[in-house]
Amino acid sequence: MRCSLCYAWQDLHFLKERGVCVRIELLTPFWYWIILAIVFAVGEVFTAGFFLLWFGVGAAIAAVVSLTFSQLWLQIVAFLSTSFILVIFSRQIVSKTYRKPPKQISVDSVIGKEGVVTKDIGTGEEAGKIKVESWTWRATSKNGEPIKRGEIAKVLKVEGTKVIVEKVKEKEGKEMSEE
Numbered sequence: 001m002r003c004s005l006c007y008a009w010q011d012l013h014f015l016k017e018r019g020v021c022v023r024i025e026l027l028t029p030f031w032y033w034i035i036l037a038i039v040f041a042v043g044e045v046f047t048a049g050f051f052l053l054w055f056g057v058g059a060a061i062a063a064v065v066s067l068t069f070s071q072l073w074l075q076i077v078a079f080l081s082t083s084f085i086l087v088i089f090s091r092q093i094v095s096k097t098y099r100k101p102p103k104q105i106s107v108d109s110v111i112g113k114e115g116v117v118t119k120d121i122g123t124g125e126e127a128g129k130i131k132v133e134s135w136t137w138r139a140t141s142k143n144g145e146p147i148k149r150g151e152i153a154k155v156l157k158v159e160g161t162k163v164i165v166e167k168v169k170e171k172e173g174k175e176m177s178e179e
Contacts, residue, residue: 029075033063050090058083107158110137114154114168121153122146127162130155138162 040056062079069075110132121128122141130139130153139153142164147153153165 029066029070029072030063033059033066033075033079037063050094051087054086054090055079055083057086110135110155110163111157112155114152115165117147117149117151117153120146120149121165130163130165132163139165142166 037056037059040052040059044050044052044056058079058081061082062075065078066075113132115130115132115137117128117139118131118136119129121130121139122144127138127140128147130137132155137155138161140162141147141153142156143166145167147165147167152168154168155163155165157164
């Protein structure tokens with residue numbers, strides 16, 4: 001049922017005093033935008049990448065705009081433009097900040113270095129594996145002799161993506177572990 005004084009819905013009225021309707025709208029556009037900002041902020045907690053956060057900021061800006069301008073289209077423009085500008089700029093800043101140049105390695109730099117065998121070498125047709133510094137290589141032994149996992153081997157040469165290794169004698173292996 002509508003009010004006879006202001007034609008608003010009766011349940012929106014707070015009180016009628018001296019023929020003037022005073023009503024309180026609990027959910028003005030401001031509060032819709034604030035609720036949306038909170039939803040985006042909570043959503044950001046459950047996602048990664050700082051994506052929803054910027055839409056939350058955009059909704060907060062739209063809430064401030066709604067206090068000044070009642071036109072919904074201005075609020076939406078403020079929300080979308082703020083959100084997309086923040087998303088674009090944050091992506092550029094994050095990509096510049098966290099972009100690491102790939103670590104380059106010269107293939108010949110591993111020749112002569114020793115590493116730990118991580119997968120048995122020379123025990124089957126499949127190549128074994130050896131870890132030299134921070135790199136893991138496919139490996140075969142020089143003369144087909146088996147080298148067990150955990151033993152130390154020395155890289156003799158590189159053939160494509162595979163290294164040829166030989167087992168380090170026990171004395172040398174013990175000296176290395178003492179250092």
